[in-house]
Amino acid sequence: MTLITDIRLRRILDSRGNPTVEADVVTESGGFGRAAAPSGASTGEYEAVERPPTEAIAAAREHAVPRLVGEAYAGNQREVDSILRAADGTDDFSEIGANSAVAISMAAAKAGADVLGAPLFQHLGGTFRGENFPTPLGNVVGGGEHAADATDIQEFLAAPVGAPSVEDAVFANAAVHAEVADLLEERGHPSGKGDEGAWAPSIDDAEAFEIVDEAVSTVQDEVGFNIGFGLDVAAAEMYDADSETYEYESAGISRDTEEQIEYIADLVEEYDLVYVEDPLDEDDYDAFADLTDEVGDQTLICGDDLFVTNTDRLVDGIDRGAANSILIKPNQIGTLTDAFDAIELATQNGYDSVISHRSGETEDTTIAHLAVATDAPFIKTGAVGGERTAKLNELIRIADDAT
Ligand SMILES: O=C(O)[C@@H](CO)OP(=O)(O)O
Ligand SMILES: [Mg+2]
Known part of the structure; x- marks a missing residue:
């Protein structure tokens, strides 16, 4: 058949x-x-x-x-x-x-x-896949390669970890996104959006932290459940291999690897970050391991460019204790089978999988099904914008048994 x-x-x-x-x-x-x-x-x-x-x-x-x-x-x-x-x-x-x-x-x-x-998630995950749904990480402020003249850190991500349902989580992220817009306007930084629908204001990272922190607390008080936030630093994009430094251009700051590790560890402490993706260069397993050692019991340290959904690279990371979480992007590796194998290897070794969109997207909803099928704890697929809401709305439908 x-x-x-x-x-x-x-x-x-x-x-x-x-x-x-x-x-x-x-x-x-x-x-x-x-x-x-x-x-x-x-x-x-x-x-x-x-x-x-x-x-x-x-x-x-x-x-x-x-x-x-x-x-x-x-x-x-x-x-x-x-x-x-x-x-x-x-x-x-x-x-x-x-x-x-x-x-x-x-x-x-x-x-x-x-x-x-059968719905795709059931075909992929089977009847006994479990009953959990992923927490959506919603990009609310961003820059890096996704927007010109904005923050150095690529993504500031709302993380509604206490949401009682997928629907509550999705709406909470949209509310944080809206609250951020109000705060930007109040501070005189009205802003357009970057490739993933996040606000892309011309501010430095320090101000973005203040704004996102405030937006998250305001919405948390409104909805009555815990919302944290996280980052995709996309540090490989700011790493200069010649000088071996991380270049924060909008703030005019340069950090060597030690300083970068301390900077990220301090941010985890100060903002109680629940998630930090690619805080270090994609070739630096050792620095990833040092940071994981320092703050890996408090937060997820996720490898995106580090692992590229590749089991060989994940094995190296597991051996060295680099990161405790992996970003899964099927197009980084080429097939669903390879993506599944990476998720399985991660799970067997205590690494959390975060299923992810790309900055260039379509209306395709496969990753929503993949996240549910594999019982992934997180999905990163934006907060607003048609190609992002295609996945978020599909998650709501899956949870409502309406696919
Ligand atoms: O770095 C990332 O995690 C992704 C998605 O947010 O960006 P891009 O698709 O541009 O690699
Ligand atoms: Mg990334």
């Missing part, structure tokens, strides 16, 4: 107005799945390779589609994904493009679910 009988690939628009790859997968019994690849701006050096969509589509049509159509079963995700790897023939999907690979992989999963008549 789930034998793949057709795969169509096309270029569609992403949220930045760039082209990306969309895949349709059809099965023998009429099952249908459609998925689109997201795209990063602050990409890790060790990510699978995204090719220009026209090239990725041509290469996938030549190498992957003939091996899948009439040969593979959409219900057998591992088979589909291993055929994608074999068809590509490289370690990093540089032949067919990780964008074609991930679009086909996710579309096949949806086609498999469609044949079964």
Whole structure:
């Protein structure tokens, strides 16, 4: 029933107005799945390779589609994904493009679910997946590679850890986002938004901390449950390998690795941060380990550019005690199978998985299902904006058993 009988690939628009790859997968019994690849701006050096969509589509049509159509079963995700790897023939999907690979992989999963008549999260996670839902991390202020002339730290993330339901959590993040806008206006910094819908004011990080801290406490008082906040420092983007320093350009501050570790540890203390992503350079496992040693019992230290959803890199991190959490982005590694394997390895070793969007997104909702299917404690997918709310609203529907 789930034998793949057709795969169509096309270029569609992403949220930045760039082209990306969309895949349709059809099965023998009429099952249908459609998925689109997201795209990063602050990409890790060790990510699978995204090719220009026209090239990725041509290469996938030549190498992957003939091996899948009439040969593979959409219900057998591992088979589909291993055929994608074999068809590509490289370690990093540089032949067919990780964008074609991930679009086909996710579309096949949806086609498999469609044949079964099950929601995607249930097809991926099974009946005994558990009953937890992820806490959404909502980007409310940001800069770095996602907005010009804004904060050095890439993302300030509301984290409604005490929310009684997904719906309450999603609305709390939107309320923090709105409160931040009021505070910015009061302080004379009316602002536009960055790529992920976060406010991108022309202020330094110190002021952003004050504003987000205040916004979070105000909304926390209103809703009556605990809301913390966290960061994606995206430190690899500010690291200068020649001088071995982290360059905070808007504040005019330069920190060496020791100073960076102390700075982050102090922020964790001062603001009771619940989450810190990529606080150090993507090559510096030792510094990650030192920071984890210092504050890893109080907060999540998450590796995004450090691990790039790659089990080999995660094994290195586990061996050295670097970080205690991993960001999971299917397009960083190319297939759903690889993403699942990374989550499983993380869970077995006490690392929390945080399922994540990219700064360039589409209406695709696969990551909402992936987070629920794998019982991930967190999902990072913005706070507002159509391509972000597509995932957040899908989470609400999943919790309401309405997908
Ligand atoms: O760094 C990140 O975590 C992501 C998503 O927030 O950004 P990008 O997709 O640009 O890599
Ligand atoms: Mg990141």
